[in-house]
Every structure is written in C-alpha cells, then in structure tokens.
Amino acid sequence: MNIDSIQNGVVIDHIRAGQGMRLYHLLKLDETELSVAIIRNVVSQKMGKKDIIKIDADIPVNLDVIAYVDPDATVNIIRNGELVEKRQMELPLELHDVLTCKNPRCITSTEQELHHIFRLSDRNEKVYRCIYCETKAGG
C-alpha cells in the first residue's frame, strides 16, 4: 500500500496498533478540512504492527494528547520533504479538555462551562483522574 510522502506536515509514527483512529479523534483531526491519512496495522520490525497518522499540513499538534494515547509514539515534523524535527513523548501531568468525565455524579455533568481536567495519579499504570471527582479516565 502506498501513501504519498508529504512535503510539509506532521507524521505521528509508532502508534500502538489499534490506537490510530482514537488518536485521530482525540486530536480533533476529524473536525478539520486537512488531508490526513490514517494507516493501520503497518508491519513494524520493532512493534510487530503499528499505526501511523500523516497530516498534510504543518500544524501544531497537541503532544499531550499523543503522549496520553501512546507515550511511545514519535512525532516527526516534515518541511520541504525533509525530516526537520523528531519529538519524543512524555506523559503529561494534566490533560485539559481532552477527555470527558463519565461519572454522572461529577459536577462537570451539570456545569457545562467547566473545563474537563484530568491529572496523572499513577505514572506506572498511566492512570489519570478527574480533578473534580477523582474518577479514573475511561472508567
């Protein structure tokens, strides 16, 4: 399968297989008009399988979101067809308006103006909790 290489843009590589589409939505790429390729289940020597996202525009991407979904992913910035920057991820201490608290008893369920903020509570197990009600992200 061929996907044209991009001249100016962002390539998010080494995404754990199966997480590409989730990352696409969390980065809100579905809300843009940009050309974006999501390549799933690419054979990788290191990972077995991986996902890749190619964005055909040099836009700022939310590294915190990428690190949250997969801290082992890499972000490559491409300009004039050349790799000019490779960014490694680090788990963010807080996530702002990336996730929504699913606890129906949480204050964020009734007060729409509040920012949804999750804080890293367990680095080893990558657990984030809502700062308001302490419900685990995804729980």
Place this chain on the structure above:
Amino acid sequence: MKRSVIDILDLSAQELEELIATAEDIIANPDKYAHVCDRKKLATLFFEPSTRTRMSFEAAMYELGGHVISVSSAMSSSAAKGESVADTAKTVSCYADIIAMRHPKEGAAYVAATNATVPVINAGDGGHCHPTQTLADLLTIWREKRRFSGLTIGVCGDLKFGRTVHSLINAMSRYPDNNFVLISPEELKVPSYVKKGSLKKFNIPYTQTTDLEAAMPQLDILYMTRIQRERFFNEEDYLRLKDSYILTPDKLKTAKPDLAILHPLPRVNEISVAIDDDPRACYFKQVLNGKYMRMALILKLLKEAGTL
C-alpha cells in the same frame, strides 16, 4: 493565605494533631473562644438536605462569637435559576469570611474553592469527600483511645459509596500499626482505588469479610455506616442491601469491653437503640466532637487567611 479544605488529605497528619489539640482546648476552656470570631461571618451553602452537618457548622460559628448567613436549599437559592457553583462562590465571597458548602455533585466544593476569595470547607460533595465528618471521627477515636496507632478498625456497611469510610481509611492509614477489617456485602466493598491509594500504599494490613460477628472480637473501633438510599440509581438494589447489618446487643457479646462504636449518623436501623446506653456507644459523642473540630478548623482557616 486563603486555603480551603476539600479532602481530609488536604490536612497533614501534623495539622490534624494541631486541630485536635485546639479542639481539646476549646472543650476545656470554652470562654476563651467565645468571642474570637466576633463580627466574622460563616456562609453555609447547603444544596442537599442536611440537618446535623449544617447545624454543627452553625453552632460552631456561634460558639466562636461569629455570625452565620445561610442558603438552606437549592430550591431557595440562585442555583435554582441556573447559577453556576463558580458564580455562587464568587458572589458569596463578597458577603462572608468563610464558606461551608454541601452539594450533591462530586467536585462541587473544589469548583467553589477555586473560585471563592475566602476559604471553603467541603461539608460533603455527593459521595466524594466529607472531611469534617472525618475530623469528628478522629477526635472521637483520640478521646476514646488516646492514640491513632496500633488499632484494629472495623468498618461496616456501605463501603463502596460511603465517603466517610473512604476518608477515615485515608486518614488512619497514615499512622503505624493499624489494621482494617472491611465488612460489607459483596456489592458494597471498598473501591480498589481507595485500597490502592491508602491501604496498599502504606502497607496497612486489611481483611475483607461479609461476617460482622466473626470480626467482632478483634476490633478496637467499629465504624458502622448506613446503606444510603440516595447513592443508588436502582431502588431494588437498595431494598435488597439495606438491612445487611444490624448491630444488636447480642452481636456485641464477643466484643472487647473497650470497643468504641462510631457511626457518622443519621442511622436508620443499623444500630439498635438498645445499644445507645452501652458505654461503648460513641456516636452521639461523635456529633459533639464534630462541632469542636469544626470550630478548630474555622479558626485555623480564618487565621491562615489573615482574617483573624
């Protein structure tokens, strides 16, 4: 500097001990404190029904010589018109020197605290935290046992939704040589994040059981809780579980003579009234202790805010 108390863990173990020392001093010398809050105002914002906690805060402020301004229910407040917690907190900060707030939504007190310009005390935010109840529990344990370590603490009833249980476990896990017996129906066990965040974190030994009577002989403290109707989305589950544990004189036969029986109240039927005259029953002392600890906390936060 303005500081709020949302969770019992907002207070260090040393601060808890200082609050207990202040409360003991208030008990011994009430006149000394009768005017320390002259002309200061406490706003009690209770967006959920409460009798004892609100009255306790109000009594505490009056006994410090201060005044109380109040919103008694959400239906009579601007919240009924759709005002946010943040705006309410900012507005009330203009009237009061300190706020005590109860709200049915978890995290509401945090929102209030981050928007108020005066200290906020969480008087219960849904099933999340209720730190001043834990202060009452701790003063009661202190006054009954004169120590916070080397205790076998049984907690019984709704350990899943019971915020007072979670706070007590968090607070007592910070002291050495305690162990917990967690007594509940299978459906209402302590959530794993509480076990992980305190019991496992501090290597506190604990056992989980459904059998109150089997656990009884080893206990130094028995903390009974009500199965709370308001925490269930499903009435059938509530009805099935509500009578899981009823403490009767018969069940106390194997208990230690110096057992301390605590309950955050209100009780429904989980402690028989026949136990009220037993010297081991401490739950009404606990109510009184709650007032003293709220006095101590109001004083501490007003002093830190530079209001006193």
